[in-house]
Amino acid sequence: MTPGALLLLAAGALMAGIVSGPWFARSWLTFTLAGAIAGLAAALSVLFGAADWEWWSAFSLGGELVHLRLDGVSALFLALLCVVGGAGAVYAREYWSEETYPASAPRGHLWWSGLVLSMGLVLVSSNGLHFLIGWELFTVCAYFLITLDRQRREVRAAGWLYLVASHTGTVFLFAFFSTLAARTGSWDLHPMQDQAALTPLFWLALAGFGVKAGVFPLHVWLPSAHANAPSHVSAILSGVAIKMGIYGIVRFSGWLPVPAEAGGVVIGIGATSALLGIAFAFAQNDLKRLLAYCSVENIGVILIGVGGALLAVTNGDAPWGRLALAGALLHVWNHGAFKALLFFGAGSVLHATGTREMSKLGGLWRTMPWTTGLFLLGSVAVSSLPPLNGFVSEWLVYLGLFDAATSKGTAAWAAMPAAIMLAMAGAIAMASFAKAGAMIFLGSPRTRAAEQAHECGNFMRAPMLALAGVCVVIGLAPILIWPLVTRAVGSWRAVEIAPEVPAPLITLGLVHVALTILVATAAAWLWRKAHATDLRRSPTWDCGYAMPAVRMQYTSASFAGIVSGWFRWVLQPERKLRRPHGNFPAEAIRLERVPETVLERIIGPVSVAIMRGSTSVRRLQHGRLQFYILYLVVGLIGLGVLVMLGGAQ
Amino acid sequence: MNESLNFLIGLAMGLNLLALGSSRLPAVIRAMSLQGMALGLMPLLMEDHFDWRVSLVAVATVAGKGFVIPMLLRRAMRAAQIDREMEPFIGFVPSLLLGAGGTIAAVALARQLPLLPEHAGSLLVPGALASVLTGFVLLIGRAKAISQVCGYLILENGIYLFGLLLIKSTPLLVEAGILLDLTVGVFVIGIIVDRIQRAFDSLDTRKLTTLRE
Numbered sequence: 001m002t003p004g005a006l007l008l009l010a011a012g013a014l015m016a017g018i019v020s021g022p023w024f025a026r027s028w029l030t031f032t033l034a035g036a037i038a039g040l041a042a043a044l045s046v047l048f049g050a051a052d053w054e055w056w057s058a059f060s061l062g063g064e065l066v067h068l069r070l071d072g073v074s075a076l077f078l079a080l081l082c083v084v085g086g087a088g089a090v091y092a093r094e095y096w097s098e099e100t101y102p103a104s105a106p107r108g109h110l111w112w113s114g115l116v117l118s119m120g121l122v123l124v125s126s127n128g129l130h131f132l133i134g135w136e137l138f139t140v141c142a143y144f145l146i147t148l149d150r151q152r153r154e155v156r157a158a159g160w161l162y163l164v165a166s167h168t169g170t171v172f173l174f175a176f177f178s179t180l181a182a183r184t185g186s187w188d189l190h191p192m193q194d195q196a197a198l199t200p201l202f203w204l205a206l207a208g209f210g211v212k213a214g215v216f217p218l219h220v221w222l223p224s225a226h227a228n229a230p231s232h233v234s235a236i237l238s239g240v241a242i243k244m245g246i247y248g249i250v251r252f253s254g255w256l257p258v259p260a261e262a263g264g265v266v267i268g269i270g271a272t273s274a275l276l277g278i279a280f281a282f283a284q285n286d287l288k289r290l291l292a293y294c295s296v297e298n299i300g301v302i303l304i305g306v307g308g309a310l311l312a313v314t315n316g317d318a319p320w321g322r323l324a325l326a327g328a329l330l331h332v333w334n335h336g337a338f339k340a341l342l343f344f345g346a347g348s349v350l351h352a353t354g355t356r357e358m359s360k361l362g363g364l365w366r367t368m369p370w371t372t373g374l375f376l377l378g379s380v381a382v383s384s385l386p387p388l389n390g391f392v393s394e395w396l397v398y399l400g401l402f403d404a405a406t407s408k409g410t411a412a413w414a415a416m417p418a419a420i421m422l423a424m425a426g427a428i429a430m431a432s433f434a435k436a437g438a439m440i441f442l443g444s445p446r447t448r449a450a451e452q453a454h455e456c457g458n459f460m461r462a463p464m465l466a467l468a469g470v471c472v473v474i475g476l477a478p479i480l481i482w483p484l485v486t487r488a489v490g491s492w493r494a495v496e497i498a499p500e501v502p503a504p505l506i507t508l509g510l511v512h513v514a515l516t517i518l519v520a521t522a523a524a525w526l527w528r529k530a531h532a533t534d535l536r537r538s539p540t541w542d543c544g545y546a547m548p549a550v551r552m553q554y555t556s557a558s559f560a561g562i563v564s565g566w567f568r569w570v571l572q573p574e575r576k577l578r579r580p581h582g583n584f585p586a587e588a589i590r591l592e593r594v595p596e597t598v599l600e601r602i603i604g605p606v607s608v609a610i611m612r613g614s615t616s617v618r619r620l621q622h623g624r625l626q627f628y629i630l631y632l633v634v635g636l637i638g639l640g641v642l643v644m645l646g647g648a649q
Numbered sequence: 650m651n652e653s654l655n656f657l658i659g660l661a662m663g664l665n666l667l668a669l670g671s672s673r674l675p676a677v678i679r680a681m682s683l684q685g686m687a688l689g690l691m692p693l694l695m696e697d698h699f700d701w702r703v704s705l706v707a708v709a710t711v712a713g714k715g716f717v718i719p720m721l722l723r724r725a726m727r728a729a730q731i732d733r734e735m736e737p738f739i740g741f742v743p744s745l746l747l748g749a750g751g752t753i754a755a756v757a758l759a760r761q762l763p764l765l766p767e768h769a770g771s772l773l774v775p776g777a778l779a780s781v782l783t784g785f786v787l788l789i790g791r792a793k794a795i796s797q798v799c800g801y802l803i804l805e806n807g808i809y810l811f812g813l814l815l816i817k818s819t820p821l822l823v824e825a826g827i828l829l830d831l832t833v834g835v836f837v838i839g840i841i842v843d844r845i846q847r848a849f850d851s852l853d854t855r856k857l858t859t860l861r862e
Contacts (some may be wrong), residue, residue, distance in 0.1 A: 625797070626738055629788045 003053040003070055003270050006042035007124065010082075014117040021109030023495045028109045029093055032116070033438035036086030039120060046070050047484045051489065054126075062129050069126035073254065075482065076329055077240075077247045077500035078123045080336045083470070084239040085116040087340065087463035088232040088329045090232035097346055104148045108230070111148075115141035115236065122244060125399025128187040135173065135244075139166045139597045142241055146169040146229040158224035161599075165221035168212030172584070173248075176204040180256075191255045194494070198256050205252045206266070206421035213245025215303065216273040219296045219635050220599040223280075226292035227356065231347025234288060236505075239296045239340035243332050246302055248327070253310055254492040264414045265312030268304030274425040280565040282432040285556045287346050287356045290436055291339065294382060297425055298335040300586040302328045304418050305390060308404060311411050313493070321399035323502075325492060326485045331393035331524030334474060338381035338390060341467040347462055349440060354455040357558040358439040360450060365441040367453045374464045381471045384426050387512030387519075389474035394426065395508065428563060431468050434557045444550045477511050557592050564594070572597045650772060654694050657687045658776035662752055665674075665783040668803060669748040670741055675734050677799045678722050681806075682850070684780075685714025689812055715827050716803065720837045725839040726795055729846040736853075738847055739790030751782035773810060780807030792853050794842050797834060805831060 001009075013035035021028040048051055055545070059066050072077065089112060099107045107642025116143055121134035143166075147159035178644040179541040180201055180566075181187045192198060201515065207218075214222040222242070225241055226234045255263065277296030284290040313319020343360060350356055365372040381388040404415035445451040529535075542548045557564075564571055573594050580588040595601070620631075660685045668680040689710035692703045726732060739747070755778035764774060784804025788797055809827075845851075 626789045626792075629785065632787070633785050 001041075001045075001398060002047075003042040004055055004068075006045065007053075007070070007120075008040045010038035010042065010120065011117065013038060014113045014120075017113035018110055018117070020615065021104040021113055025098055025105070025109065028113070029089055032089040032109075032113050033086050035113070035116065036082040037091070037308050037484075038085075039116075039534050040079055040082035042070065043075040043082065044224030044484075046075040047072065047079065047487050062133070064127050064129045066130065067126045067188060068124045070124050072109070072488035073250055073329075074123045074247070074265045076488040077243060077331065078120060079484075080243065080333055081116065081119050081123065081240050083467075084336055084340045085112075085238050085346075088112070088236050090349070091235070091344055092230075092232045093208065093237070094457050095232055095351060100426065101148075104150075108145065108148050111144045112236075113132065115145060115241075119205050119240060119244060123247065126189045128181055128189055131228050131496070132170075132173060132177055135170065137243070139163070139434065142166075142233075142237060145233040146225050146237075148230055148233070149228075152228070154224070154599060155228045155601040158221075158587055159271075162221045162225040165218075166213055169208045169218075169245075170209070172204050173402065175202055175399070176208055176252075179204070180633045189255065191493075193255070193257050196257055199259050200263055202253065202256060202258050205256075206262075209245040209252075210269070211245070212242060213299050213303075214242050214273075214296050215245075215269050216296060217598055218278050219273070219277070220596065220603055222296060223289045223596060225285075226295065226343075227286055227288040231288070231343050231350060234291070234347075235340040235343035236484070238292065239336040241566075242295060242299060243336060246299065246306070246328075246332055249303075250306060250325075253306065258313060259312055260314050263307050263309075263314055263411075265307070266303055266310055267307030267418045270305075270307050270461065271421040272300070273303065274300030274609045275421045275428075276567075276570055278425045278428045278432060279563070280594070280597075282428050282435065282438045283557075283564045283567070283571055284574070286357055287349065287361075288343070289356075289359055290432060291342055291346060294338060294429065294432065295335070296330065297429060298339065300425070301394060301397065302331050302335070304328070304422060305331065305400065307418070308415065310399070311404065311414060311490070315407070315411050316408055318404070320400045320403030322400075322405065322489050323403065324397055325391050326489050327396030327400060328476075329460050330396060331390075331480070334359050334381070334389040334393045334471070336412045337467050337470040338378045338388075339465055341378040341471065342382060344460065344467070345378060346566040348456040348464075349453075351456060351460070353447075353449045355447075355449060357435065360447045361445070362442045362443045362450055362550070362553065363441070363445040364450060364453050368455045368463055370455055371464075373620075375441065375463075376437055377468050377471065379437050381475070383430040383433050385430070387475050387515045389478075391469045391512075392475060392478045392505075392508065394422070397420070399504065414568060415619075431560075431563060435556055438554070439556045439559070443553045446550050446553065464513060476509065476516060478509050478512075501616050515628060543620045552647075569589035570597060573603060654691060655772045657694070657774040658810070660684075661687050662772075662776055662779050665752070666686055666745060668799065669744040669783060669786060671735050672737075672741055672828055673794055674726055674734060674793070674799075675723070677728075677796060680720050681799045682715050682719040684803065684806055684824060685718070686711050688809055691801060693715055695833075697811065702743075702779050706861070709828055714806075717832060721835050721839045722795060725842045729795070729842055731793065732796070734793050734796050734818045735789055735794075737791050739786065743772050747786050749785050749841050751786070752779040755779040755850065764792065768814060773814060777810035780804070780810060781809075788804050794838070794845060798838050798842075801804075802831070803833070 013031045017028050019033035042053075053070065054070075055066075055068045057068070065279060092105075092108060092112065096108055101108075115138060118134050118137035122131060122138055125131050125134055143159055143163050146162055147155055149155050150159070168442040177187070183197055183201075184195070205415050210230065211218045211221075217483060226238055229237060249266075255527070274297050277293050277298075277300055280288045281293035281297060284293060305324045305326075308324030309321040312318040315321075346356070348368065349361065352359060352364070352368060352371075355361065377388070381390040384390040387424070398419060401415040401419040404411045405419060406412070445453075545552065564573065571594050573592050575593075576589060576591040578587070578589040581592065663766045664680045664684040664687070668677050668684075671677050671680065689707050692707050692710075696703050702776070737744070741835040755775040758774075760779060762774065768774065783802055784802075784807060787800025787803060791797055791800060812827075
């Protein structure tokens with residue numbers, strides 16, 4: 001079947017899912033999965049085929065003819081959308097089932113199918129107007145998914161914040177698309193690098209898509225929305241929805257002429273997002289907030305790659321740009337897979353214990369072995385450790401940056417600091433996930449809820465296993481997906497790049513396989529040793545405490561203490577400290593909270609000031625007719641004076 | 650002819666000050682109605698030869714502004730049982746000063762305006778400006794609804810004076826329409842005044858602020 005027929009099938013199945021969702025949960029799951037599989041097949045057939053799929057229809061929507069296009073770039077994102085969309089639907093079947101949530105689960109089905117469909121529309125539409133329609137639909141569907149559990153106050157607040165931030169971004173996109181349409185005379189989107197007048201539009205696109213992607217100062221909506229949404233929604237938000245921002249930046253930096261400074265700016269934004277995002281992640285106590293801030297970091301990594309590619313464009317199309325872009329696009333995929341896996345794991349923990357706070361968890365590895373194993377696999381991947389997929393993509397970005405740094409030219413000055421900041425972010429990312437894993441799964445249970453945790457069922461485990469499989473396959477055999485990535489990179493600016501696999505990638509794959517075998521052998525040997533019969537078991541040394549209690553364990557804040565100290569200038573933690581005094585201290589307190597610094601310290605006060613200003617203007621409207629007439633007279637006299645002065649000139 | 654026209658306008662300007670300085674509502678209504686009659690006579694003076702259409706306008710204006718509208722207002726006043734403006738926003742002496750200052754400013758301003766030579770000598774433009782200003786002062790400075798209606802009517806008289814500059818090019822129908830509008834407006838306001846009085850037991854417009862949105 002052609003991609004067009006497959007896409008039609010996918011759209012039909014998803015629409016059937018929307019219609020059947022509120023009433024028939026089982027047929028909804030079937031339809032949504034069928035839609036996801038059909039969409040994935042369409043994307044793969046474009047990625048493995050040579051030609052893009054393009055369709056001009058005679059049908060017009062909003063006065064514009066429908067023009068659809070699926071090329072390498074959009075197919076790569078579409079494939080990710082279908083994988084995460086399908087996996088999330090299966091996961092929701094148990095995680096957000098009708099039995100537990102009789103009111104919101106049917107609604108959730110409808111919006112889920114709607115979200116997948118509208119994001120697909122954004123990816124395939126090749127007309128500015130339809131792109132905006134799809135974008136708006138996708139924003140609204142995501143809003144209703146975030147606020148599924150709308151009885152809770154913080155969920156409603158998070159939903160509002162998301163909606164407001166998204167629409168702020170959409171304002172930029174409206175400006176972008178309408179200016180584009182005004183300057184080119186048509187809403188149709190296609191490569192137009194030769195029109196130099198369009199260059200400044202890149203900044204509008206960067207701002208608009210940057211809000212959705214959650215780059216550092218614009219990420220304010222992201223942590224609360226990801227933390228308060230149901231976990232399968234957090235997974236698709238973090239795995240796919242914020243990638244739509246990346247898609248926009250990649251798409252329009254490829255189709256439009258870019259300013260000379262774009263590369264440096266995007267690399268700078270990426271490096272800042274990576275480092276500060278992960279610094280915030282490390283300081284969090286809420287598991288899902290940690291994952292959300294980690295998404296900011298990964299968006300930063302992706303943008304570093306994109307920025308490298310843009311830098312190469314202004315440096316005479318240097319080959320290292322393609323390498324960096326390949327890394328970025330692969331990281332889009334990888335982050336989608338492992339972050340969805342981690343959010344599913346977090347959902348499993350939340351499902352079992354009812355809390356997201358790491359200081360109330362602990363010791364879950366005994367009761368939840370599957371979740372523990374899969375979460376740890378995701379942690380290894382997100383920390384970019386070999387032999388999993390995170391390493392492959394970050395390594396490609398590094399290769400691009402190193403080549404740029406050794407090239408003679410200005411590019412080195414942007415690439416070198418970015419590589420250093422990327423390395424720092426990677427180190428802190430590893431520490432963050434060491435902390436999360438240790439707090440949640442190791443040690444002793446800190447609360448009763450953690451003690452009574454239970455393993456998740458098959459519907460939740462299967463999607464986690466599938467995503468873990470994606471992580472492992474990309475990690476061990478990067479050569480398998482290299483053709484897909486080169487196809488996407490090739491259609492970015494319509495340049496041919498060598499389809500053969502670069503030598504380092506083959507070596508990397510082999511090293512990963514060898515490493516896996518080595519680790520597996522060592523693990524098997526340790527396992528046998530640990531289960532030997534003649535082993536003597538006793539408690540570990542307890543530092544001389546007579547009665548060790550669970551509260552003596554490391555807390556997440558104490559684990560993160562030193563590193564949070566380095567970043568105190570941006571984290572701005574609020575602390576309350578009362579030291580113990582005397583030989584028999586009565587009470588001592590140490591509380592520390594890391595606020596949403598950008599939101600609470602910058603955007604909050606600014607909005608309060610704007611509100612105050614607007615409220616004071618409202619005082620002019622008091623209902624006294626006499627004063628209204630006075631305003632009129634003053635206005636008239638003012639206009640008269642203006643006319644007299646203007647006439648005098 | 651020009652002298653008698655200027656005399657009538659001067660009379661109207663004097664009546665402005667009377668309306669501003671008086672606290673008794675019947676006096677304000679009387680000043681307003683006299684002003685309306687004086688203005689109604691003006692088109693007759695401006696025409697060199699007899700024109701039945703202009704005479705019709707003059708008669709209608711005098712009847713409307715001099716008798717019908719004041720009658721309606723007096724009836725509303727009786728129904729509401731008030732005849733004094735008790736608590737003006739702008740006191741009577743300050744209003745008077747404002748009106749006098751405004752009249753002087755209007756004369757000064759009219760000299761600066763680029764007028765046609767046949768209008769330059771007359772008081773038409775300063776009188777119009779002064780009346781508009783008086784109307785605004787009454788509208789802004791008075792609390793009772795009836796005083797505000799008077800202010801509105803004096804404002805309208807000012808606009809009518811401006812209209813006289815264009816009498817030769819304004820069709821009869823427009824004049825008649827303006828007059829009809831005005832009468833209906835006052836009629837409606839009379840009813841509203843009655844309703845306000847019944848609903849709130851007062852005609853003080855300061856108490857009508859709760860419906861602002």
